[in-house]
Amino acid sequence: MPRVGLDPAAVVAAGAALADEVGLANLTMGLLAERVGVRTPSLYKHVSSQEDLNRRIAALALSEAADAVGGAIQGYAGRDALAAAARAFHTFVLEHPGRYAATIGVEPSSPDDPLATASRRLLGAFTAVLRGYEIGESDMDHALRMLRSLWHGFATLQVANGFQWSTDIDESFEWLIAFADRGLRTV
Amino acid sequence: MPRVGLDPAAVVAAGAALADEVGLANLTMGLLAERVGVRTPSLYKHVSSQEDLNRRIAALALSEAADAVGGAIQGYAGRDALAAAARAFHTFVLEHPGRYAATIGVEPSSPDDPLATASRRLLGAFTAVLRGYEIGESDMDHALRMLRSLWHGFATLQVANGFQWSTDIDESFEWLIAFADRGLRTV
DNA sequence: CAGGCTTGGCTAATTATATTAGCTTTTAGC
DNA sequence: GCTAAAAGCTAATATAATTAGCCAAGCCTG
Numbered sequence A, B: 001m002p003r004v005g006l007d008p009a010a011v012v013a014a015g016a017a018l019a020d021e022v023g024l025a026n027l028t029m030g031l032l033a034e035r036v037g038v039r040t041p042s043l044y045k046h047v048s049s050q051e052d053l054n055r056r057i058a059a060l061a062l063s064e065a066a067d068a069v070g071g072a073i074q075g076y077a078g079r080d081a082l083a084a085a086a087r088a089f090h091t092f093v094l095e096h097p098g099r100y101a102a103t104i105g106v107e108p109s110s111p112d113d114p115l116a117t118a119s120r121r122l123l124g125a126f127t128a129v130l131r132g133y134e135i136g137e138s139d140m141d142h143a144l145r146m147l148r149s150l151w152h153g154f155a156t157l158q159v160a161n162g163f164q165w166s167t168d169i170d171e172s173f174e175w176l177i178a179f180a181d182r183g184l185r186t187v
Numbered sequence C: 001c002a003g004g005c006t007t008g009g010c011t012a013a014t015t016a017t018a019t020t021a022g023c024t025t026t027t028a029g030c
Numbered sequence D: 001g002c003t004a005a006a007a008g009c010t011a012a013t014a015t016a017a018t019t020a021g022c023c024a025a026g027c028c029t030g
Helices: A008-022 A029-036 A040-045 A050-072 A078-095 A097-102 A114-130 A137-159 A169-185 B008-022 B029-036 B040-045 B050-072 B078-095 B097-101 B114-130 B137-159 B169-185
Strands: none
Touching: A008 A029, A008 A050, A008 A097, A029 A040, A029 A050, A050 A078, A050 A097, A050 A114, A078 A097, A078 A114, A078 A137, A078 A169, A097 A137, A114 A137, A137 A169, A137 B137, A137 B169, A169 B137, A169 B169, B008 B029, B008 B050, B008 B097, B029 B040, B029 B050, B050 B078, B050 B097, B050 B114, B078 B097, B078 B114, B078 B137, B078 B169, B097 B137, B114 B137, B137 B169
């Protein structure tokens, strides 16, 4: 029987894609094995456990999100950068809900954990956005936490279908960008 | 053997308490059964499945949160009401992380689902807060979504230990209240 | 107060899933 | 070609949810 030729990266990539399709909660080792064309136990040659798989998917997701946000703000500053970052992040979560969900609740084990690195990169992109505003040193951390809370909260609520009523959601998102911009301007 | 004398409400209450203690992900039917003093299958006399249990815990959590927020804003308006609501919500999530987690991803099946009722009550409390600001009709839904995103995002990130660095988290929370207040004042 | 019905609890069995053990075969490097 | 690590497989184990079917407790009625 010919080998499939998997490696950890391929397994994680397939796991992330599958999580986006069926939802993280429905991502089982059996389903993933079927997807990549091996029997379930064979996956354990590449990831050590489902938790390990989840962590690696989370690291991939944060790294991709950092690339998306970092790329989107290139050449922009101030409100333009804020809007570009917010939209890039939002789009990423809507298009990759499963892998983004994997990032919730995972904690880096050490500062050189790929998870920590990716997380820092994403944070760094939003820090860059904040440099376009007149924000005092002591307010930076608070402002960064505000942005994270706002975009994370909005995206996770939207993905979970938490916004029930009929008002257009994209319109609300643009409203939030304007709100955050105005607020950051007067910190 | 004497009967334990359970009923659905008691099972759900115990489930919510256990979720807060061990985390929603670790809440198993077996663990809950042990906690309330019966064998696992007996739980099915009171809840129809684990998903049903989760929905009921979510409805309980939203109802309690609505009570907490609704009670906290009594007699306040404007910034005081905003701060009271935000703090009450935040405290609730920090003290009841498991049951609050149960609310994420559940959707009411019908408008008279207890889940929908509780959800509307919580939303209503925040709507009352917004009435203390000069907000146009067309901005209300957006502002409400902004508040939800902000407080939901902050609380879930904090509970998941998502705020790594050393800056005091409570200080950031108060900063967010001030930020939201200023912003709502200039909508 | 006895008889019987409803209810809540139990044991046993089924299914799904993660994980481990141990075997076999491919394949890269010499 | 030879060998050893890597990658796959089958079989087995453990945990969890769920269902089936049994039985006793306790209430309601006569």
